[in-house]
Amino acid sequence: MRLSRLALATTKETPADAEIVSHQLMLRAGMIRRLGAGLYTWSPLGMRVLRKVEAIIRAEMAAIDALEILMPAVQPAELWQESGRWQAMGPLMLRMTDRAEREYCFGPTHEEVVTDYIKRDVRSYKQLPLTVYQIQTKFRDEIRPRFGLMRAREFIMKDAYSFHMDDAGLDHEYQAMRGAYAKILDRMGLDYRVVAADSGAIGGAKSEEFHVLAHSGEDELAVASEGGYAANIEAAVTRAGDGPRGAPGAALKKIDTPGVTTIAGLAEHLKVPESATAKAIVVMGESGDPVLLMLRGDHMLNAIKAEQLPGIATPLTMADEATIREHFGAGPGSLGPVNATVEVIADHALANVADMVVGANYDGAHFTGFNWGRDHPEPRFADLRNIVAGDTSPDGQGTIDILRGIEVGHVFQLGDKYSRALNLTVLNESGAEVVPQMGCYGFGVSRVVAAAIEQCHDDAGIVWPAAIAPFELVIVPIKADKSQAVRDACETLYSELKAAGVDVAYDDRGLRPGPMFADAELIGIPHRIVVSDRGLEAGRLEYKGRADTENSDVAHDIDAIRDK
Numbered sequence: 221m222r223l224s225r226l227a228l229a230t231t232k233e234t235p236a237d238a239e240i241v242s243h244q245l246m247l248r249a250g251m252i253r254r255l256g257a258g259l260y261t262w263s264p265l266g267m268r269v270l271r272k273v274e275a276i277i278r279a280e281m282a283a284i285d286a287l288e289i290l291m292p293a294v295q296p297a298e299l300w301q302e303s304g305r306w307q308a309m310g311p312l313m314l315r316m317t318d319r320a321e322r323e324y325c326f327g328p329t330h331e332e333v334v335t336d337y338i339k340r341d342v343r344s345y346k347q348l349p350l351t352v353y354q355i356q357t358k359f360r361d362e363i364r365p366r367f368g369l370m371r372a373r374e375f376i377m378k379d380a381y382s383f384h385m386d387d388a389g390l391d392h393e394y395q396a397m398r399g400a401y402a403k404i405l406d407r408m409g410l411d412y413r414v415v416a417a418d419s420g421a422i423g424g425a426k427s428e429e430f431h432v433l434a435h436s437g438e439d440e441l442a443v444a445s446e447g448g449y450a451a452n453i454e455a456a457v458t459r460a461g462d463g464p465r466g467a468p469g470a471a472l473k474k475i476d477t478p479g480v481t482t483i484a485g486l487a488e489h490l491k492v493p494e495s496a497t498a499k500a501i502v503v504m505g506e507s508g509d510p511v512l513l514m515l516r517g518d519h520m521l522n523a524i525k526a527e528q529l530p531g532i533a534t535p536l537t538m539a540d541e542a543t544i545r546e547h548f549g550a551g552p553g554s555l556g557p558v559n560a561t562v563e564v565i566a567d568h569a570l571a572n573v574a575d576m577v578v579g580a581n582y583d584g585a586h587f588t589g590f591n592w593g594r595d596h597p598e599p600r601f602a603d604l605r606n607i608v609a610g611d612t613s614p615d616g617q618g619t620i621d622i623l624r625g626i627e628v629g630h631v632f633q634l635g636d637k638y639s640r641a642l643n644l645t646v647l648n649e650s651g652a653e654v655v656p657q658m659g660c661y662g663f664g665v666s667r668v669v670a671a672a673i674e675q676c677h678d679d680a681g682i683v684w685p686a687a688i689a690p691f692e693l694v695i696v697p698i699k700a701d702k703s704q705a706v707r708d709a710c711e712t713l714y715s716e717l718k719a720a721g722v723d724v725a726y727d728d729r730g731l732r733p734g735p736m737f738a739d740a741e742l743i744g745i746p747h748r749i750v751v752s753d754r755g756l757e758a759g760r761l762e763y764k765g766r767a768d769t770e771n772s773d774v775a776h777d778i779d780a781i782r783d784k
């Protein structure tokens with residue numbers, strides 16, 4: 221590609237409203253432009269990266285026989301009412317009404333739609349297992365869209381769904397998808413960890429997240445030095461307890477709360493000070509399963525949980541008692557008459573959603589609670605404790621290191637939650653109707669681009685891993701306007717490299733060397749060849765890898781360049 225034709229729009233200045241490096245560099249490189257809160261246009265340069273990411277994903281999906289489909293972004297409310305998530309999704313879901321007053325949402329995810337789709341054509345065990353996926357735009361009305369594409373409202377997800385006759389089939393596909401995700405991230409050259417994730421109240425369901433490691437990551441990961449234990453700290457804390465939901469472990473302690481049956485009572489029992497600025501709502505699941513929680517000011521912590529606990533936890537507006545009453549007040553195992561508001565549960569201003577999680581379980585007699593926070597190496601309440609760096613891990617092996625990560629993928633064994641709710645059945649070998657088991661597997665296509673930049677950059681700009689760079693190589697001419705020899709050499713080199721299958725950019729914009737070098741570094745092209753009269757006279761070209769500190773020479777020869 222000739223860069224004069226690419227509509228490059230780079231800037232030197234760091235945009236004031238961009239807090240993290242990937243957002244800054246994507247704006248400075250002109251990969252994206254903002255339209256509104258959490259809404260971005262991908263430029264031609266940005267698209268080159270996005271398409272490479274998509275190509276890697278498609279190749280790895282094909283390798284495990286996942287089939288590409290494309291479902292509507294706009295979805296009828298009825299399906300969500302059937303699954304119970306029309307309510308449960310709360311304000312995260314963008315809703316709309318058509319001219320006939322029918323209700324729709326812009327899909328935040330597609331479990332309902334895909335189950336409905338499969339229901340139409342799959343009748344027999346012979347058609348299973350089946351895995352479909354799409355690469356598509358999602359909309360989530362995130363409470364606090366920020367960091368550019370990292371937490372956008374409209375974003376691109378690869379979402380896959382698998383259907384099986386039994387648990388063993390589901391587990392097999394889950395492992396295959398897990399393997400495919402690892403390959404995708406390996407091919408992109410990113411440093412990542414796979415961690416156990418909180419699978420919420422969907423009992424026994426297995427769920428793991430893929431995190432690209434980066435200081436700016438919103439999630440904390442507890443990773444053991446030995447034994448392979450790795451968990452999102454959310455899951456580490458909520459799972460590793462001796463409370464009703466937890467596996468054996470030490471992190472979650474039972475608080476003796478004799479006579480305390482309301483959340484307000486709990487707040488009192490825990491001596492939450494009047495001066496506290498944070499607020500929380502605690503809700504119990506219908507099944508009596510522990511369900512949490514929590515929000516504060518504009519950081520809706522429970523939105524995180526709500527997605528993982530569909531139908532049970534709901535993103536609520538602050539202390540919205542009527543909503544709580546509607547959703548939870550009447551359910552068995554609920555708190556009964558609405559007691560579910562804790563006005564204050566911490567006495568400091570939280571800087572980030574990841575700063576603190578507060579939870580409570582009520583088993584009819586006792587509350588079990590926990591909290592943790594990176595600003596709280598000391599547990600806030602004497603009965604509770606954190607997982608912190610240096611702890612022995614839950615399985616007794618090694619010590620815990622706390623890493624920061626960006627969630628780019630999430631694989632989940634759903635079981636029959638959606639197939640049952642939407643009446644999907646298939647006939648088994650003996651002709652009986654069986655409700656299939658499902659898995660779902662999300663991958664943040666646009667987010668991983670930002671995550672790659674968080675991990676791969678320097679002071680001059682982006683340092684793309686080769687597989688997802690917008691171009692593999694750039695040709696930079698020196699004083700082309702004064703030298704026919706330089707122009708000819710560049711043209712020839714450009715054609716030869718193209719013919720050799722190299723994704724090459726030719727900087728034919730007629731700029732001075734400084735700005736051309738700066739742009740090549742900012743947009744992160746892995747290899748740079750400089751063509752000058754002096755070099756041509758010596759039969760050499762000047763080469764620099766994006767991560768190299770020094771230039772080197774390369775022979776004026778395609779094979780020599782390709783060896784680089």
Ligand code: ATP
Binds near residue numbers: 373
């Ligand atoms: P997060 O915890 O960051 O809010 P999530 O757990 O809500 O993410 P999932 O429902 O698991 O997200 O969706 C699958 C993938 O979609 C995530 O792993 C992430 O890569 C991507 N994703 C989710 N929300 C966003 C967003 N607002 N902007 C960009 N990508 C997103």
Ligand code: MG
Binds near residue numbers: 627
């Ligand atoms: Mg998450």
Ligand code: MG
Binds near residue numbers: 523524527
């Ligand atoms: Mg989310």
Ligand code: MG
Binds near residue numbers: 429627629630
């Ligand atoms: Mg997730």
